Amino acid sequence: MDMMAVYQEGAYERLCRWVQAECRKPGDTDNPEVGDLLKTAVRYLRERSVLFKYCAEEMCEQAAEAHKSKGSGNSSRKN
Numbered sequence: 126m127d128m129m130a131v132y133q134e135g136a137y138e139r140l141c142r143w144v145q146a147e148c149r150k151p152g153d154t155d156n157p158e159v160g161d162l163l164k165t166a167v168r169y170l171r172e173r174s175v176l177f178k179y180c181a182e183e184m185c186e187q188a189a190e191a192h193k194s195k196g197s198g199n200s201s202r203k204n
Contacts, residue, residue: 137169137170137172137173137176138176140166140169140170140176141170141173141176141179141180143166144163144166144167144170144180144183145179145180145183147163148180148183148184148187149183149187167180
């Protein structure tokens, strides 16, 4: 593998970690907004299906957590 390919693969891996970190950031779960930079990053990651899959799984996990915490807040009652 030539050096440019090594650098490129490293850049894709860093991009994947950045996307995952962005998905973990707390935000407004009632009105999540996806910025243009995040959209662009995900678009580029589609070229690397394994990395894209990792990011998609992270997004799904965060969405499920937000849904779960939102649902548990509504179901709690005071005695």
